[in-house]
Amino acid sequence: MGQVVLVTGVAGDLGRRFAAQLSGAQEIDRVIGIDVIPPRGDLAKADFVRADIRNPVIAKVIVRERVDTVVHTSVAATPAAAGGRTSMKELNVIGTMQLLAACQQAPDLRKLVVKSSAAVYGASNRDPAMFTEGMNAKRLPSGGYAKDVTEVESYTRGFARRRPDVAVTTLRIANVIGPRIVSAMSGYFRMPVIPTVLGFNPRLQFVHEQDALDVLQHATVSETTGTFNIAGDGVITLAQAVRRLGRPSLPLPGFAVPAFGSAIRQTRVADFSPEQVAFLTFGRGLDTTRMREMLGFEPGYTTAQAFADFADSVSPGLLAHDRVRATEKALVGVLTSGGGHRG
Amino acid sequence: MADAEIIPLGTRGRPGRGTGADKPSANSRNLAGGPAPRRTGASRVGTEEVHVPRSRTPVEPDGARTVPGGSAEPTRQPSPTSGERVDEQSQPIEPDAPTAISTRTPVTTDHRHPGRGIPPVEWLSAFTGAAKELFGERWEPRLAEFLAFLRRRLTGDFVVDDYGFDQEITQQFLLAALRPIAEKWFRVELRGTENLPAEGGALVVSNHSGTLPLDGLMTAVSIQERTGRFLRPLGADLVFRLPLVGDLARKGGATLACIEDAERMLRDGELVGVWPEGFKGIGKPFSERYKLQRFGRGGFVSAAIRTGVPIVPVSVVGAEEIYPLVGNIPSLARLLGIPYLPITPFFPLLGPLGLIPLPSKWLIEFGEPIRTDEYDEGSADDPMLVFNVTDQVRESIQQTLYSLLMQRKSVFS
Numbered sequence: 161m162g163q164v165v166l167v168t169g170v171a172g173d174l175g176r177r178f179a180a181q182l183s184g185a186q187e188i189d190r191v192i193g194i195d196v197i198p199p200r201g202d203l204a205k206a207d208f209v210r211a212d213i214r215n216p217v218i219a220k221v222i223v224r225e226r227v228d229t230v231v232h233t234s235v236a237a238t239p240a241a242a243g244g245r246t247s248m249k250e251l252n253v254i255g256t257m258q259l260l261a262a263c264q265q266a267p268d269l270r271k272l273v274v275k276s277s278a279a280v281y282g283a284s285n286r287d288p289a290m291f292t293e294g295m296n297a298k299r300l301p302s303g304g305y306a307k308d309v310t311e312v313e314s315y316t317r318g319f320a321r322r323r324p325d326v327a328v329t330t331l332r333i334a335n336v337i338g339p340r341i342v343s344a345m346s347g348y349f350r351m352p353v354i355p356t357v358l359g360f361n362p363r364l365q366f367v368h369e370q371d372a373l374d375v376l377q378h379a380t381v382s383e384t385t386g387t388f389n390i391a392g393d394g395v396i397t398l399a400q401a402v403r404r405l406g407r408p409s410l411p412l413p414g415f416a417v418p419a420f421g422s423a424i425r426q427t428r429v430a431d432f433s434p435e436q437v438a439f440l441t442f443g444r445g446l447d448t449t450r451m452r453e454m455l456g457f458e459p460g461y462t463t464a465q466a467f468a469d470f471a472d473s474v475s476p477g478l479l480a481h482d483r484v485r486a487t488e489k490a491l492v493g494v495l496t497s498g499g500g501h502r503g
Numbered sequence: 504m505a506d507a508e509i510i511p512l513g514t515r516g517r518p519g520r521g522t523g524a525d526k527p528s529a530n531s532r533n534l535a536g537g538p539a540p541r542r543t544g545a546s547r548v549g550t551e552e553v554h555v556p557r558s559r560t561p562v563e564p565d566g567a568r569t570v571p572g573g574s575a576e577p578t579r580q581p582s583p584t585s586g587e588r589v590d591e592q593s594q595p596i597e598p599d600a601p602t603a604i605s606t607r608t609p610v611t612t613d614h615r616h617p618g619r620g621i622p623p624v625e626w627l628s629a630f631t632g633a634a635k636e637l638f639g640e641r642w643e644p645r646l647a648e649f650l651a652f653l654r655r656r657l658t659g660d661f662v663v664d665d666y667g668f669d670q671e672i673t674q675q676f677l678l679a680a681l682r683p684i685a686e687k688w689f690r691v692e693l694r695g696t697e698n699l700p701a702e703g704g705a706l707v708v709s710n711h712s713g714t715l716p717l718d719g720l721m722t723a724v725s726i727q728e729r730t731g732r733f734l735r736p737l738g739a740d741l742v743f744r745l746p747l748v749g750d751l752a753r754k755g756g757a758t759l760a761c762i763e764d765a766e767r768m769l770r771d772g773e774l775v776g777v778w779p780e781g782f783k784g785i786g787k788p789f790s791e792r793y794k795l796q797r798f799g800r801g802g803f804v805s806a807a808i809r810t811g812v813p814i815v816p817v818s819v820v821g822a823e824e825i826y827p828l829v830g831n832i833p834s835l836a837r838l839l840g841i842p843y844l845p846i847t848p849f850f851p852l853l854g855p856l857g858l859i860p861l862p863s864k865w866l867i868e869f870g871e872p873i874r875t876d877e878y879d880e881g882s883a884d885d886p887m888l889v890f891n892v893t894d895q896v897r898e899s900i901q902q903t904l905y906s907l908l909m910q911r912k913s914v915f916s
Contacts, residue, residue, distance in 0.1 A: 285743040288763040289666045359746020363667050403659030481658045488654045492647050
């Protein structure tokens, strides 16, 4: 008898692909994906139930289908994804509350996995280089995604207290990147000219999209409980990332960034919310010792490899690696051979 | 002095440049709307080609016009006189040029295009010459290395560690730029460098002074020079809030001064530098120089005890005098969000020139390491022990400061 898993937020790219991947796993009997709108792609062997997690109907689904594992992946990161900040907050916070209330009533439930985000740590100049799971944000988020995530996590902790028989795993996943994922970060790096904050060069950490799916699956089938940081090894700086893409960057002075950000947000190309700007100013690093030692998960891609995989999918810019290398070769050839003639 | 030895310098008094003559130049006379030119220049054609050769001929001043005392400065004094003469001859050319053009077929000046006449081979040899000058005899591999370095920087093909430390740029640029300052400007003299461990974690604790944290930079340069190890400074959060400064600090190996980062670095076996006095030390008035301020809350000691690394006390003498802080504008500093706004004898007064540090003579002494590995990890939470070790470090630095001050002959030598 395998697990029966309920996956929320399957309309999202990551949620859908996770449900599809999980439905092929051996330990899993059945995967039920729910969301308010049908997924835009293939769900493989997973079933889709159209339901709103903000609605008590969800409790009936959980009880009737004898769900023993709930994977909550529907915390939306950008207002654009949820259709405005108000509905984003409602989906994230009220949705989680309703889902957890339903879970509390479910007698068969054994496991809850919440996909949280590293945004819970915020980003400021007072941050330590690497956040461990025991640390909190140095500046409490005043709004937006970071605040949503903080509230989602606090509700999750409350749930874990009330249902000690349910194994609760919270995954604080760093920015997911990869050739296929659509996220705030991938949108940002796909811009033809990448705006940066003048004089700041944040450290970034990435998780490859496949690793993100794998770690969700790992957490779903394993017995481990707790809160874990999920990130690829190493960091790269923003300047490094931009140069690896071969794209020009546009450094904006700090005071101009908020105005520019709200203009960019109108275009929905990329997200420039205040916490995103803070992230692009100060960066963030996650300590992944617990991920390795307690959760027993080893990401397949380092931060640099994940970014390289993403960069391969982006059309190279003016200063692409090949061009620079060719220029260098030509220069060395001409100069050294010219020097050779003269002895 | 023989006339033949006179070397013509300058413009030879052609109009349009200040010649140093007692007469104003042609341009200034024209501007001032002075009297009409004395001679008509119809016979002369106002082109470069005509009078350029003339001006290049060394004009020998006749003795009658030589200014008395000209023998003292033979190369400079004749110029005005000879310039004057050339001036007189060629002076009318410019004002009357339109007349000349109207009566005669215009003679155009050929502007040489600098690139056209020089064959590529010449360019190449000039370049190889420059490369030899820059990189020495083995310039070919080194030039290739340099281009590869440029390519790596341009394509982001380099590594930074978890704290953002970029070893390549630190070694090639930051330390290379600071080394001459340490050696030539401050003439840093090092003592007790054998007290720095060659490997493994250690906590370097130093006094802090000098309005700007140059003492930290100089300590880092000296340590890298002697031991080849990179000092990893712990900086205040202000450093990481400032644009450019924060970026450079992280590239140079710094990270935030907090228990978590200190312990993480020490566990990784890094040489970590702390300045526990913080802004109290660096921003203290000149009258309180070489008086150690309070050593924070002793967080650095508990980090060292918890990781069992030795504490190396460092005393820096000389940094107090680089920017003598004689005043402060607290209200403006608060407005700008910085801990103090220094007034030095030169700073706001001379503007950016006031930012040049005074060339005081520096002595840096690395004291005997204070071992912490005999305490067990739990004693890091014993406040009494932490205070005692903090005081021990502080006393050690203060005593060394006094003895170094006694040894120093004067501030600047």
